[in-house]
Amino acid sequence: xxxVGAFGRNxxxxxxxxxxxxxxxxxxxxxxxxxxxxxxxxxxxxxxxxGSIDQLISTNINVQAASVAVxxxxxxxxxxxLMQAGIDVLIEKPLAASLAEAxxxxxxAEKFGRIAQVGHLERFNPAVRATVxxxxxxxxxxxxxxxxxxxxxxxxxxxxxxxxxDLDAVLSFVNSPxxxxxxxxxPILSNKVxxxxxxxxxxxxxxxxxxxxxxxxxxxxxxxxxxxxQYISIDYGRQDVLVFTVGSAEGVPSANPEIKISKPQIxxxxxxxxxxxxxLHAVRTREKPLVPLEDGRRALAxxxxxxxxxxxxxxxxxxxx
Numbered sequence: 001x002x003x004v005g006a007f008g009r010n011x012x013x014x015x016x017x018x019x020x021x022x023x024x025x026x027x028x029x030x031x032x033x034x035x036x037x038x039x040x041x042x043x044x045x046x047x048x049x050x051g052s053i054d055q056l057i058s059t060n061i062n063v064q065a066a067s068v069a070v071x072x073x074x075x076x077x078x079x080x081x082l083m084q085a086g087i088d089v090l091i092e093k094p095l096a097a098s099l100a101e102a103x104x105x106x107x108x109a110e111k112f113g114r115i116a117q118v119g120h121l122e123r124f125n126p127a128v129r130a131t132v133x134x135x136x137x138x139x140x141x142x143x144x145x146x147x148x149x150x151x152x153x154x155x156x157x158x159x160x161x162x163x164x165x166d167l168d169a170v171l172s173f174v175n176s177p178x179x180x181x182x183x184x185x186x187p188i189l190s191n192k193v194x195x196x197x198x199x200x201x202x203x204x205x206x207x208x209x210x211x212x213x214x215x216x217x218x219x220x221x222x223x224x225x226x227x228x229x230q231y232i233s234i235d236y237g238r239q240d241v242l243v244f245t246v247g248s249a250e251g252v253p254s255a256n257p258e259i260k261i262s263k264p265q266i267x268x269x270x271x272x273x274x275x276x277x278x279x280l281h282a283v284r285t286r287e288k289p290l291v292p293l294e295d296g297r298r299a300l301a302x303x304x305x306x307x308x309x310x311x312x313x314x315x316x317x318x319x320x321x
Contacts, residue, residue, distance in 0.1 A: 001030040001067050002053065002078055004041040007092065008032070008069035014276050015067075016045040025280060028061050053078060057085050065115075065283045067276070068092060072156055076101040079116070080108050088115035090279045093168075094160045094303065095296030102297040109293060117279045117289035118296030120168040124274035127239045128169060130264040134232055134243055135173050141208035141225040143170070146216035149189050157192035158185070159303050159310070163212035166223060167306075168291075168299040173225070176204035178302065183309035188215045198306045210306075239268050 001012040008030075015027040029048040032038035042049035050056040056063065065088040068079050075096050079089045089109075095118045096102040109116035122128055143166045178200055185196030195213040202208075221236035231244040245260045275291075282289045 001027070001041075001069070002032075002082070003068065003070035003074075004030050004032045004034075004037050005069065008067070009041050010272055011067040011069055011090075011276065012041050012045050012047075014270070014273050016047075017273070018276065018280070028063060029056060031056050053081050057081075063087050065089070065280065067119075067279075069119075072160070073097045076105060079105055083108050083112045083114040083116065086112070086114075088279075088283045090117045090119060090276065091293075091296070092119040093121075093296065094156065094164055094300050095293060096300065099297065099301055099304065102293070102300055106293045106297065115279075115282045115286065115289060116293050117282065118291050118293055119275060120165065120291050120296065120299065121271045121275055122165045122169050122236060123172065123291050124271040124278065125236055125239060126266045126269050126271075126274075127234045127236060127241050130241050130266050131232060131234055132173075134230070134264075136227050136230070137204075138173055138225045138227045139204075139206050141170055141173075141206070141210075141223065143208065143210045143223045144220050145211070145222075146213045146218060146220040148217065148219060149194070149215050157187075157307065158194050158196050158212045158214050159198075159306050160300075162214060163196060163198065163210055163306065164299050164303045166210055166212070167302050168295065169223060170200075170208050170210075171298055171302065172295070174202050174204065174206050174208070176202040176206060179203050181302070181305050181309050182313075183306045184313045185310040186314075193307070193310055196306070196310060198309070200302070239266055241266065 001008055004012060012027060012030055015025060018025045019027055027045055027047045029050055030038050030041050031050045031053055033051060035051055038049035066082050067090045068075060069092045070078050072094055075091055079091050082089050096105060145162050145166055180201045183196060183198040185193040188194040194215045198210040200208045223234040225232055229246045233242045241264050243262045278290050
């Protein structure tokens, strides 16, 4: 486990849990430049603490895979060093600080034959997984991701911190290039954008409205979309899905259509648990990860364009700075 901040500790917890469940996984160590933090997490989960990746690699420990949860600006050097040492990586989102760095990660993974997955957690949410079979031709999305303010992840703005989850989910649902992006946002409690709204139009005609905030008084995680004769609502937090289907009993349009409501059966699971299990499965089988680096780059590219549009909007209103 590389980086044991708030989310890195969660990765370590899940690896420790999987070690107890599967007997085929062992959490051998955690790495953090903060010795006290590394020591505390290592003690909590019964493994060794290291102050650097160099120190980890120089030991005789057989490390096969690692999660990278250091600040985004350090993703490239950390993951690159691990992959060059023959270690497969799960890199937290956003994949990198720039598209050039994301491209380099993709090149390094290919060059050294490494399994490399990006941590877009909501792809492993049971509600999202249960929705995939219902997706036909989505035409309108309304997404809200609201959180109360915490001092974590302030090295990036709300688009790269929160909205990118939903950008990735929508991009996985909509098989179409993007035609236009419009966005606006404001810094509220930090020097980064804390609340943002984006409108994305796809070549297919699909429209997606995204709202993300980390200065809300409540926690909301919802994605809703419409497609021909259907409305589907996902609650990420509750891990449930509602499907409203319009049509007669025979599925033929009528003057008085019926509305059928169904709720797909979902087995609750912590998305991080599912994500790490999928990563370890790819490591064992050498199969392509469910969320490869290319998907992380795609979501990053859209997120950076959203940020660019927010800056342009602020400039037009003389809000820059």
